[in-house]
Amino acid sequence: MSKLFLIGTGPGDKDLIAPKAIAAIQASTDLVAYGLYLDLLGDVCDGKTHHDLPLGQEIDRARLALSLTASGKDTALVSSGDIGIYAMATLVFELLDRQLQGLEDHPEWLDVDIEVVPGISAxxxxxxxxxxxxxxxxxxxxxxxxxxxxxxxxxxxxxxxxxxxxxxxxxxxxxxxxxxxxxxxxxxxxxxxxxxxxxxxxxxxxxxxxxxxxxxxxxxxxxxxxxxxxxxxxxxxxxxxxxxxxxxxxxxxxxxxx
Missing domain, CATH: 3.30.950.10 (Tetrapyrrole methylase, C-terminal domain)
Known part of the structure; x- marks a missing residue:
């Protein structure tokens, strides 16, 4: 089963990125993020398929990450800071909740294996x-x-x-x-x-x-x-x-x- 990593990469300093976050990025084939976040990560993102969506398209990012994973790709949805604090993790779970309520038409999302990787917040x-x-x-x-x-x-x-x-x-x-x-x-x-x-x-x-x-x-x-x-x-x-x-x-x- 493919996996969706929800990754918080910390405030910006590479030395403050958790080793588990680095490992999750390395284990992924596809990275979904606001482009600046990937730029800050540097060469750890080399060789991955980048899906850069601008600020304001958070819903699109979450939907894309779920759909990529459901299609069989190990995917990392990347955010700065801690992805569970004013960031993308809550939106992913809100979309899953909507699917369970019958408000979305993506039953394949419910089979996605999710791992949340915390980061240091601002x-x-x-x-x-x-x-x-x-x-x-x-x-x-x-x-x-x-x-x-x-x-x-x-x-x-x-x-x-x-x-x-x-x-x-x-x-x-x-x-x-x-x-x-x-x-x-x-x-x-x-x-x-x-x-x-x-x-x-x-x-x-x-x-x-x-x-x-x-x-x-x-x-x-x-x-x-x-x-x-x-x-x-x-x-x-x-x-x-x-x-x-x-x-x-x-x-x-x-x-x-x-």
Missing amino acids: MQAGASRVGAMLGHDFCTISLSDLLTPWETIEKRIHSCGTGDFVVSFYNPRSKKRDWQINTARDILLQYRPANTPVLLGRQLTREDESITMTTLDKLHSDDVDMFTMVTVGNSQSRHIINGQKEWIYTPRGYNKKL
Whole structure:
């Protein structure tokens, strides 16, 4: 039986790709992805049939990967970060769910053998760059309202505030969306101090990576783009400076035992 690998390749640095992900790509004959993701992988993709579909064609990518596998080809559907976090894995399983409900006409998809290979997400890569920002309870919220109503997103931001979670904002801004991150900032300022540490991680682990440490009151959409991940600390997160070294960490409560 042919196999469909759902692969997360991490934030961009080749050294952060899991060996299991490399092995899965090597075991595949066909690779389905947004072209940039394959470019970042380099020569590990040599000798494979590439199916490059642009941004915005996620549904087509998932359908193609399922159909290629059902036709007998070992296929890898490749995503950056972790493919199960704001990525393609959920769409594959949604299509299978629709088939089981009789909403699709691809019964052959149900015979596909699927293996999900996790990867390091942007929030983990960003936290590692500044210390231990995700050291206590945290959540992630996507600010894109293309698929989720803004009213739902706003409710989740308030819940994050009342729960005092560290939060990583994915999709904080795009060419058509430039106000959501400022609104999220204003909501969180209702619940935590203005000097709460904030990380802006752009193109994390890639050649043009930039890391900025700022505070919640200074967070602004002008400093964020679609390649930026924003992580906001909780009320206990600390920004510490030792000479030219700076770190952000979120304590777990060990100070009570120290």
